[in-house]
Amino acid sequence: MSDYIQPVIQVNNVSKRYRVNEFRPSLRYEGIQLLRKWLGLSQKAYWESEPFFALKNVNFSINKGETVGIVGRNGAGKTTLLRLLSGITEPTEGSIFVNGSFATLIGVSAGFDYNRTGIENIYLNSAIYGVFPKEVNTILDKIVEFSELGDFLKMPVKRYSSGMIARLGFSIAIHVLPEIIFLDEILGVGDAAFQEKCRDKIAELKNKGCTILFVSHSNDSVRWVCSRTIWLERGTVMMDGPTDLVIEAYETNTLSS
Amino acid sequence: MNKSLSISKLDPLEKIYYRLIFDYLTNFMVLLGGMLLAIYLKAQVLSANPSSTAYRMSLELFFILVAGSLMAALCAILLRRVNKVQVSKRIRFIALLLSLWLTSLAIYGFLPTLPVVQIIIYDVAVLCLGVITILWTPYIYKYGRHITIFYALGQLWNTKPLILMWIRYNISSRYSQTYLGIMWIIFIPLSTTLIIAFVFSQIMRPYDINDVPYISFFLAAVTFWNVFSQGVLNGSTSLVNSMGLITQVYFPREILIIIKVGETFVDLIFLFISMMVINLILGVFPNQNYIYLPIVIGIQYLLTLGICLLLSYLTVIARDVPNLISVLLQLAFYGTPILYPANVIPERFHLLLFINPIAPLIDAYRSIIVFNQPPDPVHLYGSTVTAFVITYVGYKFFKSQEKGIADFL
Numbered sequence: 303m304s305d306y307i308q309p310v311i312q313v314n315n316v317s318k319r320y321r322v323n324e325f326r327p328s329l330r331y332e333g334i335q336l337l338r339k340w341l342g343l344s345q346k347a348y349w350e351s352e353p354f355f356a357l358k359n360v361n362f363s364i365n366k367g368e369t370v371g372i373v374g375r376n377g378a379g380k381t382t383l384l385r386l387l388s389g390i391t392e393p394t395e396g397s398i399f400v401n402g403s404f405a406t407l408i409g410v411s412a413g414f415d416y417n418r419t420g421i422e423n424i425y426l427n428s429a430i431y432g433v434f435p436k437e438v439n440t441i442l443d444k445i446v447e448f449s450e451l452g453d454f455l456k457m458p459v460k461r462y463s464s465g466m467i468a469r470l471g472f473s474i475a476i477h478v479l480p481e482i483i484f485l486d487e488i489l490g491v492g493d494a495a496f497q498e499k500c501r502d503k504i505a506e507l508k509n510k511g512c513t514i515l516f517v518s519h520s521n522d523s524v525r526w527v528c529s530r531t532i533w534l535e536r537g538t539v540m541m542d543g544p545t546d547l548v549i550e551a552y553e554t555n556t557l558s559s
Numbered sequence: 560m561n562k563s564l565s566i567s568k569l570d571p572l573e574k575i576y577y578r579l580i581f582d583y584l585t586n587f588m589v590l591l592g593g594m595l596l597a598i599y600l601k602a603q604v605l606s607a608n609p610s611s612t613a614y615r616m617s618l619e620l621f622f623i624l625v626a627g628s629l630m631a632a633l634c635a636i637l638l639r640r641v642n643k644v645q646v647s648k649r650i651r652f653i654a655l656l657l658s659l660w661l662t663s664l665a666i667y668g669f670l671p672t673l674p675v676v677q678i679i680i681y682d683v684a685v686l687c688l689g690v691i692t693i694l695w696t697p698y699i700y701k702y703g704r705h706i707t708i709f710y711a712l713g714q715l716w717n718t719k720p721l722i723l724m725w726i727r728y729n730i731s732s733r734y735s736q737t738y739l740g741i742m743w744i745i746f747i748p749l750s751t752t753l754i755i756a757f758v759f760s761q762i763m764r765p766y767d768i769n770d771v772p773y774i775s776f777f778l779a780a781v782t783f784w785n786v787f788s789q790g791v792l793n794g795s796t797s798l799v800n801s802m803g804l805i806t807q808v809y810f811p812r813e814i815l816i817i818i819k820v821g822e823t824f825v826d827l828i829f830l831f832i833s834m835m836v837i838n839l840i841l842g843v844f845p846n847q848n849y850i851y852l853p854i855v856i857g858i859q860y861l862l863t864l865g866i867c868l869l870l871s872y873l874t875v876i877a878r879d880v881p882n883l884i885s886v887l888l889q890l891a892f893y894g895t896p897i898l899y900p901a902n903v904i905p906e907r908f909h910l911l912l913f914i915n916p917i918a919p920l921i922d923a924y925r926s927i928i929v930f931n932q933p934p935d936p937v938h939l940y941g942s943t944v945t946a947f948v949i950t951y952v953g954y955k956f957f958k959s960q961e962k963g964i965a966d967f968l
Binding site: 320385388389390391392406408413415416417418422425426427429430431432434435 | 718720725728732735801804805808809810963966
């Protein structure tokens with residue numbers, strides 16, 4: 303059994319369904335809808351509207367130490383996939399196994415509390431990832447140094463620019479030493495120098511055996527970082543394989559349509 | 560840092576059975592507590608008329624109720640075993656209706672003279688407890704993640720440093736851009752308190768309160784009432800207010816409620832000190848009965864937490880809930896003996912006191928701080944059971960709905 307590699311992430315037949323009209327109308331609106339339905343004026347009430355599948359029958363598994371890019375157009379289900387993997391929501395159907403500690407960076411705000419200062423947010427965010435103040439004290443200098451924010455860390459996060467927030471979020475996520483990192487669009491907002499630094503750091507983590515899931519619209523970044531790429535299209539996996547092949551196919555597809 | 564995650568519908572069902580039976584047993588214990596509470600309330604309410612049928616037959620009624628609730632649980636287990644699949648909502652609903660029908664039939668068979676209203680009251684009791692503790696149980700096992708409620712509690716225990724840190728940050732940052740800072744915690748409630756106390760002590764003097772200064776009498780109750788109402792209001796809106804955090808990172812969501820309710824109890828320290836100062840000026844001194852205070856405060860915290868766990872998810876679904884809560888709290892302020900002593904309430908409104916879980920607590924605070932007497936254990940008993948049942952049911956409900964929160968926000 304020694305050559306059998308246990309996958310760290312396993313996604314079996316996962317579907318995630320949302321209602322299109324997932325909004326909260328007033329009681330009056332619902333009453334009118336119900337009345338219209340009874341009178342036969344409309345076929346369906348809003349709550350019976352067509353379900354929308356953000357993900358449909360997605361299957362893949364990722365082994366330890368792999369760096370996997372996820373590409374696709376807006377609304378293809380990339381962020382939903384990361385949310386499911388990090389346990390923020392649960393799938394409507396299917397099963398997900400994530401074996402190991404993980405850090406998640408979804409979107410720009412990265413789960414910060416905007417009224418606290420940068421330093422406080424370092425402690426808070428690390429604690430959410432499961433690293434508590436005593437351990438944070440040992441890595442605090444590294445985080446501060448990597449983020450290059452200096453005195454800005456004493457300011458509330460609400461005054462930060464999006465690039466600064468991304469810097470802070472990324473430096474926390476990589477220094478709490480998770481086994482798996484989910485990165486969503488985090489490099490897109492940083493400047494060129496920081497992007498370069500992040501790529502180097504990701505390569506370093508890759509060598510340490512960290513599993514990385516990397517969502518990006520920048521094909522160059524994906525090419526640079528990932529060895530394997532999954533192409534999502536309207537909630538289904540279009541292609542899954544070596545980065546060069548998948549990106550090439552994705553680019554031709556994007557250009558032709 | 561050990562946060563493994565496994566979500567699976569393919570968990571071997573045989574393994575789940577043991578957990579399920581264990582969980583049903585814990586549910587049963589809660590039901591037992593709830594029923595004991597019901598009997599206690601009944602004994603209190605009907606004590607005026609010990610010859611009534613319901614009063615004499617309370618033990619039989621209790622067994623019938625437990626049997627009915629167990630029947631619902633057994634139905635669910637058996638159906639699960641037969642189908643070997645997730646029991647659908649419809650089947651569980653039918654099982655509940657069945658047990659309900661059997662319960663009312665049994666009550667009617669044993670006690671043909673019992674009025675219909677009584678049967679309806681017991682049916683509603685079985686329905687509420689049955690729905691919340693039995694019907695929603697399977698959701699916790701939906702993906703095999705939350706093994707039992709104790710597992711969830713263990714997870715929560717591991718995040719203790721996070722909770723403490725978060726409370727500290729929240730307290731310090733709440734008044735970070737004000738000049739008076741932490742003094743506002745005392746000023747805001749104290750100003751209204753003093754106005755009301757002035758009006759009631761100088762202008763209206765209706766009650767006989769054993770020559771205790773009215774301000775002390777009122778302050779002992781309203782301090783803790785303010786903490787309760789603030790806790791309920793803040794706790795129930797806590798999920799909606801931290802939308803950004805919930806949709807971006809995963810952590811046990813009940814932390815948000817615990818810290819919000821915890822904050823108000825940290826405020827209590829400051830409020831308590833200011834109350835002590837006023838009491839000393841008025842000549843009401845600390846006494847040895849203060850050793851009971853932590854117990855009563857603990858019960859109050861549990862009660863607030865349970866209410867918030869139930870209400871916060873409802874707030875996520877319908878944003879009308881906070882408005883409704885503030886109205887209800889206003890009504891409860893006048894319904895609870897805060898402005899007046901409990902013994903001036905007419906006999907026919909005593910039911911209101913018994914169904915109000917916060918009233919015995921307020922009474923206990925007052926007897927400790929002002930009247931220098933230990934709290935009445937018989938009165939506290941009802942509140943304690945209510946607090947535990949509400950917290951258990953609320954936590955269970957919250958954990959079962961936890962994953963839906965991010966979708967609704």
